[in-house]
Amino acid sequence: MASRPERIAPPEIFYDDTEARKYTSSSRIIEIQASLSERALELLALPEDGVPKLLLDIGCGSGLSGETLSEEGHHWIGLDISPSMLDIAIEREVEGDLLLSDMGQGLGFRPGVIDGAISISAVQWLCNADRSSHNPRLRLKAFFTSLYKCLSNGAKAVFQVYPENNDQRELIMNAAMHAGFAGGIVVDFPHSSKKRKEFLVLACGQLSTNASLSQGKNEDETRLSDDDSDSEDEENQTVRNLDRHRHLKRQKKSKSGKGREWILRKKDQMRRRGNDVPQDTKYTGRKRKGRF
Amino acid sequence: MRLLTHNMLSSNIKGVVNGFPLRIEAEKVLEKNVEMNSDFLKKMFEKIEWKAFVEASRGMGYTELPEEADSSMLDSDEFLNRFHHALLELHLEEGALVCPETGRRFPVRKGIPNMLLHEDEV
């Protein structure tokens, strides 16, 4: 993100037909968004009872993030403000239902009906005032308050965000806390400027005893990984500091990403969906040297 | 948009007290087969507003749902099949959703409801 798209134009203008298509046909972007979504879903820590859930994908764009939810068998409702992105989502025959909607206007769902929400690379857009009538603080408030309402008790929402600076981070976090959410920020690869990824992990309502994710308590640091999957290898371990005032602490141990096998599997999936995917070669999944 | 989503949606216009259910104006409805998952249906049954669901399904031209339903019916395959079909296989492709309180129409094009509010509705 050399130049921040939010600085260029409002989202529904920035993501026009050309940009939406460009975005969705970049294999690099597809891969990044897929892995961010997988990570978000992991942090969502849904009960592993084998029953599909009803989830939201906020700022779903062309469906790259939602596809991860479908792959895990969940139903989802995606909302986005860009008609062009949604057009591509239709073209790609995503399985979620789509709504043309501005999250800054608040979400119109009945109370307590949604099992969880993810949002990948979208919420930072709310920090910008694109019209004279826009007040980021109010829009964030409308968004988080309405989200809180529609989530079922104990449900979580995970947002992968690109705040431009600490003010934006605080702005987003405060709005979430004011709406009643508890939670904090999880940082993956905190010391790599390229790979650093930030997730806001929020929980709603009274959580069951094993799942207390209360605000600013360090005892809770590990629960997100502890109480569910064993799938989390130490490799990609990240900071789990749910104290919102202190972000980074510990570093992950290795740099390796998802590995060749994961990439091959992913590429295969994309092929089956009829996407244009580069051939597999001996270079596939190799670590790149230098800049790119 | 499927009725699953319709049943969760409500009108979000400023000042509206009861924005649920949005009335369906169907111009074009599509059917797409989806594999049935009875566990999901059972979970969803607890959340569905049945009356609104039945009404919506009629608006989409499907009239096989019972007026009333309780959880004991989830043991019946026939019921599950109908519930499944109405919930997940019917798609409102073209038409509109209408706010029950204000009559404001939210157009649906290519299966996507346009829920964007005008500035004076926020």
Ligand SMILES: C[S@@+](CC[C@H](N)C(=O)[O-])C[C@H]1O[C@@H](n2cnc3c(N)ncnc32)[C@H](O)[C@@H]1O
């Ligand atoms: C970088 S894209 C990410 C799309 C998708 N989540 C993915 O992972 O590929 C950001 C998306 O956020 C959407 N967005 C920005 N502001 C929004 C708003 N106020 N309401 C809804 N969507 C918004 C944009 O239209 C865009 O599709």
